[in-house]
Amino acid sequence: MAPVGVPASGAANLGGTVNTRWGRLSTDDRKLLVAVRQAGLWEIPAGQQAQQRATRPRVREVGEIIMQQHVQLDADARATAQRLGVLLPNEPNGSQKSWLREMSGKYGIDYDKTFVLRLRAAHGSVFTVIAKVRAQSENTEIRAFAERSMKFVNTHMSLLESTGLVPRRALH
Numbered sequence: 001m002a003p004v005g006v007p008a009s010g011a012a013n014l015g016g017t018v019n020t021r022w023g024r025l026s027t028d029d030r031k032l033l034v035a036v037r038q039a040g041l042w043e044i045p046a047g048q049q050a051q052q053r054a055t056r057p058r059v060r061e062v063g064e065i066i067m068q069q070h071v072q073l074d075a076d077a078r079a080t081a082q083r084l085g086v087l088l089p090n091e092p093n094g095s096q097k098s099w100l101r102e103m104s105g106k107y108g109i110d111y112d113k114t115f116v117l118r119l120r121a122a123h124g125s126v127f128t129v130i131a132k133v134r135a136q137s138e139n140t141e142i143r144a145f146a147e148r149s150m151k152f153v154n155t156h157m158s159l160l161e162s163t164g165l166v167p168r169r170a171l172h
Contacts, residue, residue: 024138025084032133032142033081035126036149037088040074042096043067043119046103050115053103059112062159066119073152080145096122116165123157 017026047067054060081088092100099118106114130153134146160166 022139022141029142030086036077040070042092043070054112058163120160120166
């Protein structure tokens, strides 16, 4: 049975814009849910790894907070996607997998710097996606989800920057 407000044909995943009981659901709306889900799929294991491998206590602490908050955000993304009939991935994308492999090969301060750099760059990129969808979505569920997501992303960028390891080149 299709989720409430979504055509039984599964049109919510076919691209284009479909009507739901919460307003029109666009391709960009779906991309936001996918991006947030994929972020959790690599940042949860990265945060767990940082708690054990990071040299600096602040990096371990930031890793733990980001991991815990991504668990919450991932549950929110999955619940929102289910309500809207959007299929989500079950694994990180290729770049995210390569970042996890890269971090797994680092030790000491090199690990700390790589963890902070990769996560800060990723948050900077998704920040613009969330902002665009929040400004343009006609779907009230997506707008609310974007607002919740933005709060986490803002917090994570500040936490990563609080380590003192964010190079200027990562600020984009």
